[in-house]
Amino acid sequence: MMDVAQRIAQFETMVRPEADPNNDMAWFSLAQAYADAGRHADAATAFLRCTTLNPVMSKAYQLAGKALIESGQRDQAVSILTDGYKVATRRGEYLPQKGIKDLLESLGAPVPEAEAAQVPIAPEGSFLCTRTGRPGNKMARPPFRGPVGAWIAEHISQETWDDWVRQGTKVINEMRLDLSRDEDSETYDRQMREYLGIDDALLEQIRSK
DSSP states (O other): OOOOHHHHHHHHTTTSSSOOTTHHHHHHHHHHHHHHOOHHHHHHHHHHHHHHHHHHHHHHHHHHHHHHHHTTTTHHHHHHHHEEEEEEEHOOOOHHHHHHHHHHHHHHHOGGGOOOOOOOOOOOOOOEOOOTOOEEEEOOSSSSSSHHHHHHHHBHHHHHHHHHHHHHHHHHHHOOOOOTOOOHHHHHHHHHHHTTTTTHHHHHHHOOO
């Protein structure tokens, strides 16, 4: 397993001008590595680069705002979180929307009322996806073995999982991952958990059951 310094070096190499500086997923992973290393200003810059390259990646707005808060840049945090809230609402991405709302409220900043959306109420007996907050189809079986796969089957709709499969293909292709390598498999799994809203605290909780 790579330590954070190795992850930073890997992703910095990937986004160099002579490599692939427009790779939004590489910037996202680099930002995560910076954040894990406590380099919050660098993390904010990398997450903001990601939102420029991929303006509909609502999670990048959320994490950019968090990194800006950590680095003492409140006003810029409010601005990027406000933009991200609108993006998440338009796309029906409930978890990033809620996370951004919580950050704005923690700063005493207004949540854009005009963009606010009510979380859909699932009809009785239907399945509600925890990531999108929308009704969907429950998976027939876990997508893979282990406690994380079981949690996904219990909380993530088939439609959201299918969306991840498409996004995961993009991750593999754009980041040139070889899943037979432990470090690349780790990168892929981290991207999957981030997409599905499984943060480190929730991951530890799932694995401890």
